[in-house]
Amino acid sequence: MSSNPTPDGILQLGLAFWGSKTLLTAVEMGLFTSLAKGPKDLAALKKEFNLHDRSAKDFLDALVALGMLQRSGEQYSNTPESDLFLDRNKPSYTGGILEMANKRLYPFWDSLGEALRTGKAQNEASRGGEDFFGTLYSNPQTLKLFLKSMTGLSMGAAQAIAAKFPWKNYKSFVDVGTAQGGLPVTVALAHPHLTGGGYDLPVVKPIFEEYVASFKLSDRVKFHGGSFLTDPLPKADVIVMGHILHDWNLEEKKMLIAKAYDALPSGGALVVFEAIIDDDRSKNAFGLLMSLNMLIETPGGFDYTGADGCKWMKEAGFKETRVEHLLGPDSMVVGIK
Ligand SMILES: C[S@@+](CC[C@H](N)C(=O)[O-])C[C@H]1O[C@@H](n2cnc3c(N)ncnc32)[C@H](O)[C@@H]1O
Helix, strand or coil, X not given: CCCCCCCHHHHHHHCHHHHHHHHHHHHHHCHHHHHCCCCEEHHHHHHHHCCCCCCHHHHHHHHHHCCCEEEECCEEEECHHHHHHCCCCCCCCCHHHHHHHHHHHHHHHCCHHHHHHHCCCCCHHHHCCCCHHHHHHCCHHHHHHHHXXXXXXXXXXXXXXXXXXXXXXXXXXXXXXXXXXHHHHHHHHHCCCCEEEXXXXXXXXXXXXXXXXXXXXXXXXEEEECCCCCCCCCCCCEEEEECCHHHCCHHHHHHHHHHHHHHCCCCCEEEEEECCECCCCCCCHHHXXXXXXXXXXXXXXXXCEHHHHHHHHHHHCCCEEEEEEEEXXXXXXXXXX
């Protein structure tokens, strides 16, 4: 094996936006939703999506080479993954977050250099528009799409938390910033002895309740409305926060941890999960890039290491803390009061 350096890795990464934008555009067009109905050939897809002669074959074959489509003879079809996660008609659809990334984040990341120099967000809010949640939640359709996409995005982590956390030691839990309620439903289904809830802004209530009812869990999983910036948190044996702390600055993070501490009984647990950065800050690239995304999206948010999370929990009074890997880039930080 030659040890001569080559530019391959640099070029792959530097031009990774080619592949990314190709996938995001296919999601936006609804290509995977269409192919979920059955395989189609080039002529049919050209007509359906109004693709130019010059672009169609390269676009579709690039998606084959990128592992997002399959081609057999003349027929294009979804892969098992693109069929499950990128068909808008399936409850497992996770393309909502990619649609949001294509529409909003892709142009905003063009201003990364500006964000790096000024430390200022580069989204709608920085351009005189509403903030992130204000923009999303002012439109019922984007609200629902966003809350649903959170379920898909966090489902793997929620299943890992349901399996790894010692739920048998507790009776009740509340998921703070619950979105559609993916985590409470997953945990309640796995542990019938628990009663649970989801806490979020009041506008989320009907979407949460519809989702919970579809699993026949309405008697065990309730919605609590409020704002965690101004209100106390509901009391429970376990409080979960998924992808919450990274949205906020250090003072706000500590305020949320302190509110969780106040709402827990002695022996109760706070479970915080997201793309927790490794303590050496050299391996979890997704977590580090997520933190840059928080720079683009929020006035003061950032991602953090497991050691940071444990330190803040100890400062808030938690007796014991630990970090446990969940799956992929996600870990949980657990604090016991
Ligand atoms: C990034 S999402 C995380 C959703 C879910 N926990 C997950 O991990 O998939 C952030 C959630 O925080 C909620 N949220 C934002 N500001 C809030 C506030 N002031 N009070 C309560 N919830 C809030 C949002 O509505 C949204 O559901």
